[in-house]
Amino acid sequence: MIAEIITIGDELLIGQVIDTNSAFIAKKLNKIGVSIHQITSIQDDKSHILKALEEAEQRVDIIILTGGLGPTKDDITKKTIAEYFDDSLVLNADVLENIEQIWNQNVGSKLLQVNKDQALVPSKSQALMNSLGTAPGMWMEKEEKVFISLPGVPYEMEALIVDEVVPKLKRKYNCPYILHKTLLVYNIGESALAERIESWEDNLPSQIKLAYLPSLGLMRLRLSTKGYDAKILNQEVQEQIDKVIPLIENEFAGIEDEEGSVEIIIAKQLTKTGQTLAIAESCTGGAVAERFTVNPGASAYFKGGLVTYSTQSKINVLKVSEETINQYSVVSAQVAEAMAQNAQQLFQSDYAVATTGNAGPEKGDSDADVGTVFVAVATKEAVYSQEFNFGNLRIKVINRGVNKALEMLLKEIFKN
Amino acid sequence: MIAEIITIGDELLIGQVIDTNSAFIAKKLNKIGVSIHQITSIQDDKSHILKALEEAEQRVDIIILTGGLGPTKDDITKKTIAEYFDDSLVLNADVLENIEQIWNQNVGSKLLQVNKDQALVPSKSQALMNSLGTAPGMWMEKEEKVFISLPGVPYEMEALIVDEVVPKLKRKYNCPYILHKTLLVYNIGESALAERIESWEDNLPSQIKLAYLPSLGLMRLRLSTKGYDAKILNQEVQEQIDKVIPLIENEFAGIEDEEGSVEIIIAKQLTKTGQTLAIAESCTGGAVAERFTVNPGASAYFKGGLVTYSTQSKINVLKVSEETINQYSVVSAQVAEAMAQNAQQLFQSDYAVATTGNAGPEKGDSDADVGTVFVAVATKEAVYSQEFNFGNLRIKVINRGVNKALEMLLKEIFKN
Known part of the structure; x- marks a missing residue:
């Protein structure tokens, strides 16, 4: 079975919003043997939506649309789908009940007419109940092809994919x-x-x-x-x-873990062995910690992190000695190692990783060249560091620093 | 003028990589009056690329392709473009020189044949020099339509858009x-x-x-x-x-600032007034700090941050009193306010913001319901907090916590 994802919204085409929905949908559908043939992002525009539907219908078996289902005037997906299927919108009582329930739980004030209207769905569609928002999903079939329309709000779409779309597709197809x-x-x-x-x-x-x-x-x-x-x-x-x-x-x-990446391998290993981690960051500014804490279960192994962005905070908060900083500069192996060691002691963790460097675009508190980054790893017994130069693009320096910190940590944890 | 972005790569269609390139390109092209009509993500597959080129040529004036220009066997964009233009690949001496230079600077070892081959470009194309990698960009014209092919590695693509594509498009068109x-x-x-x-x-x-x-x-x-x-x-x-x-x-x-978001408004204001910021995070795990430090110039106002994920680290590192925690629990207004106040003092900043909560999926060090989050703001004179419940989806709880912290900070900073 092959599918196409059509994401609808001018915000995607002017670059205001990055399409993260498609990757989520692709991963979940892949697991049940549906491969994504194409992802198409189009405007909130009737003729564009109609054209995209027509073209996708030629290419694939399953068409998944996201976006354009909100209650306001720029949301035109539903009307357009009804037109495509030569259908009209009818009030779905179950959907209205669901909307009322969500409204009462989350908003409390009187339900507005525009939200009541969200219970209108094409008469030929099956509504997919949205447990997290007022826009229902819709499932339509036409000569062996399946059309699925979902709201664009990521967590609403995600819940609908997991709870409704995947089970229904599994029942319908026997996919490789x-x-x-x-x-x-x-x-x-x-x-x-x-x-x-x-x-x-x-x-x-x-x-x-x-x-x-x-x-x-x-x-x-x-x-x-x-x-x-x-x-x-x-x-x-x-x-x-x-x-x-x-x-x-x-x-x-x-x-790599199916769900993710290096940090998940590290997290699993630490959780398994009951060991813990602390992080001290300068140039990576919290990005290493965030890679861990975004995943569930981080509290099992992640003791905490410090973002000591200013030199003063390296001294006051992380207790790096002023002499070390004056002698070697804040961007140095000595400071990176002191940061890692002090974080390990402060948080009483088994491992600590630290970054210090200059991500640019200009020189900061140190004379180090833009792109210079030191990464240090500390355990209860030892501390060591490496120096890198990651070029002069800020975002690249930060990301390479994060990746390098994860790499050094991975290698340390799996050393034995 | 209207354009279509075609992103090529199986990694996009299986959800392994999120397409961030399109949003970048859309923003830059919008600024010179080129609107993006559609974004199409397709497979590393010759017939799919040919079909997408053909369809896009019907729809728009400018077609921008990214991806599939690497040196390995799965990168087939260049050969396919040559076929589309009924053209052959020829060695471009300038590109080869550029490749040799980049190779010598970044790799050092002997240049491999597969990288030399990256200097082959369609004979009808103008090469766009890639200053950060070995894959050249290409510019082709066909009956008033422009085709631009760029590498998929984000920072290489970004530099080519800014340094080559935008200036060339501006010279060619007078766009609204x-x-x-x-x-x-x-x-x-x-x-x-x-x-x-x-x-x-x-x-x-x-x-x-x-x-x-x-x-x-x-x-x-x-x-x-x-x-x-x-x-x-x-x-x-x-x-x-x-x-x-x-x-x-x-x-x-x-x-909203043209370039970004709430954190950029805050950053600009703090930089303008010479004031500073510290951040203490529990449930948001570094994500608030990261929103600031990812942008250039953060060192002007960002003193530092703490991710005190474990209760122990709130006591040892952030000096929240054990009595407060025992009396009110780690997820409480009192602890949030102590975190904000202590961070403000520890980092000697003008403002501090703190988060503590339970992002789920399970209850952690506190009895607080999943989704409960306290956000506190401290200044040199005052501290206050608010309680929220952000539901039971971890990623939603974290993101709403981050947005709420930024909102409260924004309001505090612009209070007067």
């Missing part, structure tokens, strides 16, 4: 299982890696697809396949992984 | 200027706001488009228009803004 496994490789460029694993890549079975996904300081090597027997697929892919790991040599860092 | 102004409105739902401003909305001049952009706890109201005289456009939109602000009443919070 899609499997992705991703190897994490550090400190090697795309082309050098390709050269190292060339013979293996040339002999990959045709049903296994390979992709290189370079990001800052970290390369992901993704193997994908699909079929009806999940066990056989896993075996086939594992066989190839076992062959390629020795070729990648020491630069192989681990296998 | 596109203006967006966005009002920030707090604590009012989409439909209630629509009702409040209905008479104004009904009388909006037809050339000014209005959009409601609800996000967690914050509503953006965007006015858009285009024309050839930037000054007149600004006047026309400002006139409407002056009319609508009184209708929004006290819920109006400010006008």
Whole structure:
């Protein structure tokens, strides 16, 4: 089964909002064997929506629309869908009841007419109950094709996908299982890696697809396949992984969790061993801590973090000695190591990681070149650091710093 | 002039990577009067790329492709573009020189053949020099239509857009200027706001488009228009803004900066007044600090932050008294206020904001319900807090907590 996601909203086309919905939908649908053929972002405009529906219907089996279902005048998806299906809008009593319930729980004041009107749905549609908002989802079928319309608000859309759309699609289709496994490789460029694993890549079975996904300081090597027997697929892919790991040599860092990334591997390991983590950040400004705390269960291992952005706060809060700073500058191995060590002691954690550097665009409290970053790792027994230069683009310096801190932590945690 | 962005890469369609490139390109092109008609994400697949090019050529004047230009076997964009233009690839000496230079600066080892091959470009194309990577951009023209192909690595793409694509488009076209102004409105739902401003909305001049952009706890109201005289456009939109602000009443919070958001308004004001900020976070886990530090110039006003995730760290690091915690629990107004006040004193800042709550999915160190969050603001003279319940979705609780912290800070800073 193949699907297309159509995201509707001028805010996407002027760059005001980044489309995160599509990635969420793609991941969930992949798991039940539906592959996404195309993602199309279009305007809040009747003729554009009609054209996109028509084209998508030619291309795929399942069409998922998000956005344009709000109560205001710029939300025109529902009317347009009714027109596409030569249908009219009728009041759905169950949806109205749901709207009233949500309104009473969350707003309290008298229900407005525009919100009552959200209970109008195309007569040929099945309503999908939105437990978190007033806009219902809709499911329509037309000659073996399925059309699903969902609100654009991410958490409402997410709940509808998980609770309604995925179960309904599973009941309707018997789809092949899609499997992705991703190897994490550090400190090697795309082309050098390709050269190292060339013979293996040339002999990959045709049903296994390979992709290189370079990001800052970290390369992901993704193997994908699909079929009806999940066990056989896993075996086939594992066989190839076992062959390629020795070729990648020491630069192989681990296998990415299906749900996420390096920080999830670290989190799982720390939770398993009952060990804990503290973080002291300067140039990465809280971004390392945020990578951990955004995921559930962080309180099991994450003791806390410090963002000591100013020199004064490194001295006052993190107790880095003024002499060390004066002698070596705030961007130095000595300060990075003191930050890591003091964070480890302050939070009484098993591990601590620290960053100090200059992310630019201008020189800050130190004479260090823009792009210079020191990352230090401390355990109860030892502390060490490395120096990097990540170039002169601020966002790149920060992200590479975050990735490097995660990498060093991963390696330390899995050292034994 | 209208454009379409085509992003190429299986990683987008399986949800492994979120497309952030399109929003960046859309913003930059909007500024020179090019509106984005559609964004299309497609597979690394020859026939799909050819089909997408063909369809986009019917729809728009300018087609911008990103992705698929790497040196490895899964990168097929360049060959496919050559086929589309009935062209062949030829070695571009300038590009090769650029590749050699970047390679020597960043890698050092011997240049690989696959990277030398990146200097092959379609003979009918103009190469766009990539100063940050080995994949060149390409510019092609065909009967008044422009095709631009860029690498998918965000910072390489961004530099090419700013340094090459925008100047070339400006030279080629005389486009209307596109203006967006966005009002920030707090604590009012989409439909209630629509009702409040209905008479104004009904009388909006037809050339000014209005959009409601609800996000967690914050509503953006965007006015858009285009024309050839930037000054007149600004006047026309400002006139409407002056009319609508009184209708929004006290819920109006400010006008969004063109580049960003609430945190940028706060950052600008603090920088202007020479005042400073500290942040103490529990449930938001570093996300508030990260919103500030990701932008350049944060060191001018951001003294530092603390992520005191565990109760122990609230006591040891942030010096919240154990008695307060025992008496009121870690998720309480008293602890939030102590966190804000102690952060303000520890970092010696003018303002501090603190969050403590339970983001779920399970109850943590406190008996507070999942979703309960306290946000406190401290100045040198005063401290106060508010209690919220943000529901039981972790990501929603965190994001609403972040937005609420920013809102309270914004209001405090602009109080006078």
